[in-house]
Amino acid sequence: MAAMSVPEWYLALIENHRALLLVDSRAIEHLHAWFQIFSRAAYTEAELAKAFAAMEADPKRPNWRKEQLAYVQQHIFRQREASRRGGGEARDGPKCPLCSGMAVVSVPFRGDVWDGNWVAPFRRVTVACSCPAGERTAQWFREEVEPGRPRYSKPIMRLVDYEFRNPLWQEQLRYREEDARVEKQVLGLTEELDYRLGKIGRMPRKE
Secondary structure (H helix, E strand, C coil): CCCCCCCHHHHHHHHHCHHHHCCCCCHHHHHHHHHHHHHHCCCCHHHHHHHHHHHHHCCCCCCCHHHHHHHHHHHHHHHHHHHHHHHCCCCCCCCCCCCCCCCEEEEECHHHEECCEECCCCCEEEEECCCHHHHHHHHHHHCEEECCEECCCCCCCEHHHHHHHCCCHHHHHHHHHHHHHHHHHHHHHHHHHHHHHHHCCCCCCCC
16 A cells, blocks of 8 residues: 655654554554545544544553554544534535445455455455444444344454455556456457458458
């Protein structure tokens, strides 16, 4: 996944929670990667500050980075939901650039990904987006219809979990789209050439 610059306020926020977040030499790399998710979900500085503060103050806070990221996302999701319920805020607004408001994202099937490349047969799977709508969808799949009986035995995967396993998925989709475009052009030119050769009697005949 391509690196992206992060704003000064985010770096300051990380520094404010150094004891929690900067635990080893690779921590800053992961925190920069997190910001790509935060940015796409349109998290604000205030929302992230509250989420990080809540996690640091939580005696049961997670230690694994994957769980910490989920903690931040869930905290902001709950805060936004509470705000909507309390203030009557409409759900309409700017659509998520990843899912276009659909709450789910189509991504390469990991069984078809080798050494970071998406290969034939180019299968896809659907995961819950990292935006609030996607988080609601993921939670719905995990709800219990009765004690001990979840709605689905195999809940939908969340994009944040998928990205830890296949961080290059967006590049893979773009490369495949470009390959498909080139293949279509080449096929069109080939069919046109076959047609012209057929008209002038130069097509090879079947014996």
